[in-house]
Amino acid sequence: xxxxxxxxxxxxxxDLLVAFVPxxxxxxxxxxxxxxxxxxxxxxxRETSVFKAGVGQTLLLPGVSQDFAQxxxxxxxxxxxxxxxxxxxxxxxxxxxxxxxxxxxxVAIASGEVELKGRSPSDALALVAQWxxxxxxxxxGFKKDDAEKATKVTTIQLQGTDEAALAIGTATAKGxxxxxxxxxxxxxxxxxxxxxxxxxxxxxxxxxxxxxxxxTKMDELGMHCLLSVxxxxxxxxxxxVMHYRGGxxxxxxxxxxxxxxxxxxxxxxxxxxxxxxxxxxxxCGAASVFGTMKAxxxxxxxxxxxxxxxxxxxxxxxxxxxxxxxxxxxxxxxVEILNTDAEGRLVLCDALTYIExxxxxxxxxxxxxxxxxxxxxxxxxxxxxxxxxxxxAELKTASQTSADKIWQMPLDEEYQQQLDSNxxxxxxxxxxxxxxxxxxxxxxxxxxxxxWAHLDIxxxxxxxxxxxxxSGRPVxxxxxxxxxx
Numbered sequence: 001x002x003x004x005x006x007x008x009x010x011x012x013x014x015d016l017l018v019a020f021v022p023x024x025x026x027x028x029x030x031x032x033x034x035x036x037x038x039x040x041x042x043x044x045x046r047e048t049s050v051f052k053a054g055v056g057q058t059l060l061l062p063g064v065s066q067d068f069a070q071x072x073x074x075x076x077x078x079x080x081x082x083x084x085x086x087x088x089x090x091x092x093x094x095x096x097x098x099x100x101x102x103x104x105x106x107v108a109i110a111s112g113e114v115e116l117k118g119r120s121p122s123d124a125l126a127l128v129a130q131w132x133x134x135x136x137x138x139x140x141g142f143k144k145d146d147a148e149k150a151t152k153v154t155t156i157q158l159q160g161t162d163e164a165a166l167a168i169g170t171a172t173a174k175g176x177x178x179x180x181x182x183x184x185x186x187x188x189x190x191x192x193x194x195x196x197x198x199x200x201x202x203x204x205x206x207x208x209x210x211x212x213x214x215x216t217k218m219d220e221l222g223m224h225c226l227l228s229v230x231x232x233x234x235x236x237x238x239x240x241v242m243h244y245r246g247g248x249x250x251x252x253x254x255x256x257x258x259x260x261x262x263x264x265x266x267x268x269x270x271x272x273x274x275x276x277x278x279x280x281x282x283x284c285g286a287a288s289v290f291g292t293m294k295a296x297x298x299x300x301x302x303x304x305x306x307x308x309x310x311x312x313x314x315x316x317x318x319x320x321x322x323x324x325x326x327x328x329x330x331x332x333x334x335v336e337i338l339n340t341d342a343e344g345r346l347v348l349c350d351a352l353t354y355i356e357x358x359x360x361x362x363x364x365x366x367x368x369x370x371x372x373x374x375x376x377x378x379x380x381x382x383x384x385x386x387x388x389x390x391x392x393a394e395l396k397t398a399s400q401t402s403a404d405k406i407w408q409m410p411l412d413e414e415y416q417q418q419l420d421s422n423x424x425x426x427x428x429x430x431x432x433x434x435x436x437x438x439x440x441x442x443x444x445x446x447x448x449x450x451x452w453a454h455l456d457i458x459x460x461x462x463x464x465x466x467x468x469x470x471s472g473r474p475v476x477x478x479x480x481x482x483x484x485x
Contacts, residue, residue, distance in 0.1 A: 001136065002155040003129060003170050004433055005163065006108060009033065012157060014108035018073045018095055021046065023053040025079075030159075037068050038279070045074070054078055055087050056094040060102070074100055082115040085127075086402040094137020100151045112159030123167040127403055129158060129169025130476065137177050139184045139469065162251035171298035172402075172479050176472030179284070179291030183462060183470030187280045188265030192230070192238045192311035195260055195286060199240045199309070202290070206244075206297035212238040223350040225329040229343045232267055232314035232320025239351060240309035244296055247304035254303065254485055255360040256478060257351050259344045259367035260311035261284030267314045267340030268322050275464065282344070284461035284470060285366040286311060291475040296482055301485045306358055310347035314340070326424045330354060331446055336424035344369045345442045346428060352446040359450075362391050364481070365443065365456045366474065372435030374459035381407035382474055383456035385440040391451045395477070398484055404477035406455065415441050 004014040009019065009030040019030040021042060027035055028277065032178035035042040041061070045051040045210045051059045061072040075095055077083060083091065091114065091340035099107050109132070116124040136153075140146045158166065182190060182198065196212050215236050218227055223239070230237035240260075243253070261282040265271060271279065286309045321327070325337050327346075330353040344367050355363055373383045384406040386392035394410055399406045418430030418438045426445065430438030440454050455474060462470045 001133065003166055004155065004157045005160050006157045006167060007159070009108060009110045009159070012108045014070065014071070014106040014157060014347070015104035016071045016073060016099060016102065016107045018075060018099070018107060018109040020075050020077045020091070020110060020113050021051070021053040022077055023079045028110065028113040030113055031074070034068070034072055042074065052076065056090045058094050058098050060098065071104065079116060082117040084117055088114060088116050088127070089131055089403070092131040093135050096132050099153060100136050103152050105152060106155040106157070107153055108157040110159050121160060122162040123401060124204070125158065125160040126165040126169040126172075127161055129166050130160070130173045130316070132156060133170060134176055134472065135177045137180055139181065141150065155159055167299060168479075168483065171295045172476050174298060175291035175295030175479060177473045178219035178294045179287040179475050180470040180472045182287040182290060183281050183284045184202030185280070187313070190280065190283065191235045191262050192313060193236065194307060195239055195262065195283070195311045196238045198290060199242055202242060202293060202297070202378065208293075208297065209243040209245070211241040213241070218350075219356065222328065222330045223354070224327045225335055226310055226312065226347045226350040228321045228325070228327045228337065229261070229267075229314050229346050230293055233313040233315040235262070235313040237312035238309075239354065240311060242293055242307040244293060244305040244307075246300055246302050251304050252359050252361045253306040255306045255308060255355050255358060255363045255481060256289045256292060257308045257310065257348065257355065257363060257365040258286035258289035259283070259348055259365070259369065261344060261347065262311060262313050264341070264343065265316060266312045267320050267343060268316050269341040270341045271341060278462065278464055278468070281462040281470060282368050283311070284368050285457060287470065288366050288457070288461070288473065288475050288478060292478040292482065294477060295479040299483065301483055302483055305407075305482055306360070308351055308355060310351040312347055314343045327353040329446070333445065334424040336421040336427050338427050339429045342429045342439070348443055349446045352443065352452075356449050362451045362453075363447065364395070364453045364455065365476070366457060368458045368461050369456045370436040370439050370458055373456040376409070376436055377407055377459055379459045381405045382460045383407060383409045383436055385409050385411050385444075386453040386455060387411065387444060387447060388451035388453070391453050394484065395453055395481060399477050402476035402480040404474050406474070406477065409440065410437060411440060411444060430470060437477065
């Protein structure tokens with residue numbers, strides 16, 4: 001879809017004009033201009049309460065008058081002068097939901113008249129561009145009527161002047177869509193080998209270097225903890241590495257590491273049946289890293305960025321790892337696997353050790369790691385842990401700018417003792433208390449040589465129930481984090 005900018009709605013050419021209407025007070029410039037040229041229709045609709053202009057309410061006027069040929073979509077923004085991020089996202093989602101099903105090729109949206117609390121016009125434009133594009137995402141390829149879902153919209157114009165902000169929003173949405181598509185794919189399609197092929201495709205599309213470490217190579221490196229997770233599956237595990245080199249030659253990279261459990265049955269510690277289908281989303285950390293790589297490749301910033309994906313499928317079989325088994329990590333530490341469903345930390349710990357060879361400036365891992373994080377933070381904030389205050393502050397700044405929320409959680413030394421084992425250096429679970437914290441504590445034992453942060457996205461990576469689907473988070477946060485570098 002083509003994206004462009006315009007200054008005033010009265011000067012733009014488009015099949016459909018989108019104007020924002022407050023529920024009370026003076027009309028915006030665009031709405032007032034349409035009102036003046038349509039014998040006061042908008043004022044009349046609002047005064048008679050036919051269109052109350054509540055937040056996110058829409059009304060299509062396909063033929064306003066003989067003198068006004070363009071169709072108009074009115075969108076309510078309520079009574080507040082400036083919208084919160086939540087209100088604005090609701091408004092833009094309503095716009096996208098309406099226009100993607102209409103038979104108009106070009107749409108002009110008077111987005112500059114939607115003010116976001118505490119945000120500059122440029123930051124607001126980037127968010128609106130992202131949210132509009134995200135509203136067009138459809139999961140296609142598995143239903144007979146998919147062809148009917150194709151939108152007629154080919155061009156969207158937004159109001160503003162900052163081309164860089166438009167580019168950021170558009171690229172972020174492309175990355176988000178890529179992450180959502182990978183997340184929504186069923187586990188019989190999206191296997192570790194499939195993720196490896198997607199990395200190779202990115203390498204071809206954007207001329208980035210891709211390395212694939214198979215099980216033989218990982219065994220030679222001593223990554224027996226990662227390998228233990230996929231041992232019960234017929235699907236081979238992979239460590240996937242992608243290098244984007246936009247910064248100075250030889251400069252150390254910033255690294256993102258994604259948990260890529262393409263399906264998680266829990267292994268021998270089998271999960272209950274209800275909602276187990278949602279465990280295809282256990283690779284959403286990996287998906288977000290793929291999406292961020294796509295966004296960064298589109299924007300081409302001057303930064304060195306390495307993406308690492310630890311990919312495996314966790315299945316029960318006669319070859320599967322058992323509770324009580326002890327495995328040796330690449331770092332030399334041994335782990336007593338008390339619960340095979342605490343597998344994400346097992347693939348990540350060896351990857352965190354492997355990353356040491358890059359002498360990274362920073363490392364952020366992203367993982368659908370614990371149900372305990374969902375209990376603690378729900379689906380609003382991703383949990384964030386860090387061993388470096390500066391890195392934590394940078395992630396918080398990127399979170400605020402991107403409207404992709406995180407909340408810092410504790411990494412106090414006192415929690416570490418919950419991981420004590422009678423038989424190995426570490427147990428892979430820490431008991432019923434503070435489950436998200438002890439999972440982060442486990443990972444922290446492999447990150448002593450660099451600045452590291454961990455994002456637990458178990459509550460934010462997807463939505464369950466009737467609206468089931470991947471969210472694309474935290475691609476926006478990670479993209480902003482790297483752009484700020």
